[in-house]
Every structure is written in structure tokens, then in C-alpha cells.
Amino acid sequence: MELRQLEYFVAVAEEANFTRAALRVHISQPGISAQIRQLEHDLGTTLIDRSTRTATLTAAGEAALVHAREALAAAAAVRNAVDAVNQLVRGRLVVGMVTACTVTGLFDALATFHDAHPGVEITLLEESSDQLVDRVRGGDIDLALVGTATAPPDGLEAFPIIRERLVAAVPPNHPLAGRTGVALTELCDHAIVCMPAGTGIRTVFDQACAASDIRPDIALQASAPDTVADLALRGLGVAILSESMAAAFDGLTALVLDDVEIPAVLALVWKSAASPAVRELVRHTRRAFAEAEAPQIPAPR
Incomplete structure (x- = not known):
């Protein structure tokens, strides 16, 4: 038989x-x-x-x-x-990460996963958040750390790591310096320096402006938050960053965007029908962030 x-x-x-x-x-x-x-x-x-x-x-x-x-x-x-x-034992994982983002917890998880399963090949790549989400949905990437205005993105599972409000960051000599908050209508009277479309920070900002029927003057764009901050320090525009991003740069004053309630979210995302290797890495990631006593996590891109 x-x-x-x-x-x-x-x-x-x-x-x-x-x-x-x-x-x-x-x-x-x-x-x-x-x-x-x-x-x-x-x-x-x-x-x-x-x-x-x-x-x-x-x-x-x-x-x-x-x-x-x-x-x-x-x-x-x-x-x-x-x-x-x-x-x-001998699989392969492709892990995506938003450009110019350093997340200690994710790196710790990758290290412990590699120690436990040394035969699994790990490939790490950087792209914008919207590209990463599309590639996870399409199966090109197994899981990715992305910035988004909502979590989880449609059709994906997610492990949200941090939620933060947006701020407007200005140098000491800027007309808005010395204030604690600013409305979008007043903010958009000034030139804006921000991250490009497709990033979590930009998505939140664009959604808030669209809801108020405001068309901001985007003077300059940069994919790295330190570049956005440096351009603002040089007086080239108001930087749109998250709270933790702005706090990392001396010389910038962060103003709360009074009428922007949508948080920017940093999250790990993967497909529901994930492989055992993906599930195992997610488990290591949850543990890494749970065990971090005071993780310094950059805000979403």
C-alpha cells in the first residue's frame, strides 16, 4: 500500500x-x-x-x-x-528598513536570530516606507520596518514600535522661535523642509494639510532626518520632524503642530501567511524591544 x-x-x-x-x-x-x-x-x-x-x-x-x-x-x-x-536551518530572509533609520532593537533581534539559526541567510535593504510595504505585499521582502500614518497597513500584520506626533523644528533666529506650538495655516506661510513622499512623516503631514485644504510650500526634501534638520538650521525652511527626531538636534526648537492629531507610527510589518522563519524573527524582535530598558528608537520615516 x-x-x-x-x-x-x-x-x-x-x-x-x-x-x-x-x-x-x-x-x-x-x-x-x-x-x-x-x-x-x-x-x-x-x-x-x-x-x-x-x-x-x-x-x-x-x-x-x-x-x-x-x-x-x-x-x-x-x-x-x-x-x-x-x-x-537553511532558509533565507529579506528584511526591509526605512532609509537612514537606525533601530537598535531590530539589530539586536537580527543578531539573536542569527545566533539561533546561523544557516538562515539574512539580507537587509533600505527603501522608502511605501515601497517597502508594496514589496512585502508582493512577497519580494519577508518583513520590513516602516513608517506609516496608520498601523497596520491594509492586508498586513504589524508590530507597532512607537507612535509620535509631528513637530515643526526651527532655529533660534526664526520668526516662530520661542513659541511652543503653531497651527498649520500659520506654519505654511513659511518654506517647509521635509522628507519625501512615501515616507511615514511626509504621509502624516500631507494628510493633515489635505484635511485642512492647505498647500504647503515644500522648499526642500531629504530622505535622512539629520539632513532635514541641518537644512532648517541653515535657515532654508521649517523642518517637519517627529518629536524624537527634533530632540536629537541641538539648536532646533520644536513646536507642536496644534491641529495635527494623526501620529506617525514606526512598525514592523509582514504578511499573515508568513514562513516559520519570519514568525521566529518577529518573536525575537518582540523580545528585543520588551527587554530594552530604555530603548532609543528613532521616529518613523
């Missing part, structure tokens, strides 16, 4: 027809008939009644069908278990 014979038997039982069953399991009709005859010979009884055009089960066939299905399910479970182990 072989597993393929049980597979053919189940197919005939469910299709009630040898020809349709043969098409389903990709074998010729004479081939499937011969294999089931061999199965019947091995069991010493007839399983399929062939006296009519419809293939029906005999009493013995009815009794055998339940166990045939169980045997096939058990074989599939064995195969899946071995495949899962193999993915953690």
Missing part, C-alpha cells in the same frame, strides 16, 4: 468518476484504475463499485475512506513539519 494509491482512491471517491479523478491527480485514466486495483488486491477486497457509470464506494470503501484521508493528512503534516524546520 502506497500513499499515492490512497491519494488516487480518495480522488475517485470524491469525484465519483475515474476520468475526472485522473485529471485531478494528473495521471492517465488507465493508470489510476490500475493503481486502485493494486490497492484492492493488497487489501483483499473491492473498494469501488464499477458496475455503473458512477463510481461508488462499497461498504469496505466507505470504511477505508476515513482512514485514507487521515493517512494523507498525517503525511502532509510530516512534510510541513520538516519543511518548517528546514526553513530555519
